[in-house]
Amino acid sequence: MKQHYDLYEKDDFEVWKTLCNRQMSQLTISASATYLAGLEKINFSSDEIPRFNIINQKLKTLTKWELIVVPGLIPDLTFFELMSNKKFPATTWLRKKSELDYLEEPDMFHDVFAHVPLLTDTFFVKFLAALSSLGLTYGDNLDAIEALSRIYWFTVEFGLIREKDQLKIYGAGILSSSEETTYCLSEKATRFDFDLEKIMHLNFRKDVMQDCYFIISSYEQLYESIPEINKKMNLLYSKRK
Numbered sequence: 508m509k510q511h512y513d514l515y516e517k518d519d520f521e522v523w524k525t526l527c528n529r530q531m532s533q534l535t536i537s538a539s540a541t542y543l544a545g546l547e548k549i550n551f552s553s554d555e556i557p558r559f560n561i562i563n564q565k566l567k568t569l570t571k572w573e574l575i576v577v578p579g580l581i582p583d584l585t586f587f588e589l590m591s592n593k594k595f596p597a598t599t600w601l602r603k604k605s606e607l608d609y610l611e612e613p614d615m616f617h618d619v620f621a622h623v624p625l626l627t628d629t630f631f632v633k634f635l636a637a638l639s640s641l642g643l644t645y646g647d648n649l650d651a652i653e654a655l656s657r658i659y660w661f662t663v664e665f666g667l668i669r670e671k672d673q674l675k676i677y678g679a680g681i682l683s684s685s686e687e688t689t690y691c692l693s694e695k696a697t698r699f700d701f702d703l704e705k706i707m708h709l710n711f712r713k714d715v716m717q718d719c720y721f722i723i724s725s726y727e728q729l730y731e732s733i734p735e736i737n738k739k740m741n742l743l744y745s746k747r748k
């Protein structure tokens with residue numbers, strides 16, 4: 508599959524522009540410095556829907572990752588297989604103007620605007636690839652995959668990071684949601700320091716804002732948690748045959 512740039516319509520450009528401008532007005536204050544630095548390296552513009560071939564040229568030079576076009580959600584094993592090979596699956600379609608705030612499935616704004624900037628960070632992508640390799644190791648064990656999905660959910664999608672004593676956002680599920688960007692840093696939200704044991708046993712819902720968030724101290728910490736994840740998985744679950 509590839510991105511059919513000529514099929515984007517005026518409404519698609521308007522949706523991209525509206526969402527970019529709205530999020531950027533919040534994220535310059537609340538997003539992780541690493542995300543913001545990545546955003547600058549990739550150089551998205553609100554005036555233009557990004558072209559995958561240009562993003563890929565930049566990612567290749569920075570971390571050797573690339574985007575692969577997918578139609579929507581894909582099976583877990585395909586997802587893990589792609590990511591363990593430094594390929595990040597992303598959609599090319601954009602939500603409609605009438606559904607700016609809530610989507611059942613991630614669109615290109617989520618996949619690209621929210622995820623791509625962190626694919627420029629060495630420790631973050633090493634974590635992604637290593638977590639995905641574990642996914643392949645336990646591929647036919649549904650309980651194991653659920654535990655790994657929870658780790659992915661509470662880090663890559665809904666993670667917070669402490670930078671210079673300030674709470675910042677790096678989870679793409681938050682970065683692409685105006686409401687959750689405000690909520691997760693507010694007094695109303697429940698937050699814990701990164702805790703693998705807790706995360707691996709915590710249910711989550713996809714259709715509401717999160718009940719709690721976990722705070723990492725660095726992207727190195729994420730990558731360095733891989734041996735512990737491996738150990739816990741080994742103790743709890745049987746590997747793929």
Ligand SMILES: [Fe+2]
Nearest residue numbers: 613664679680
């Ligand atoms: Fe995502």
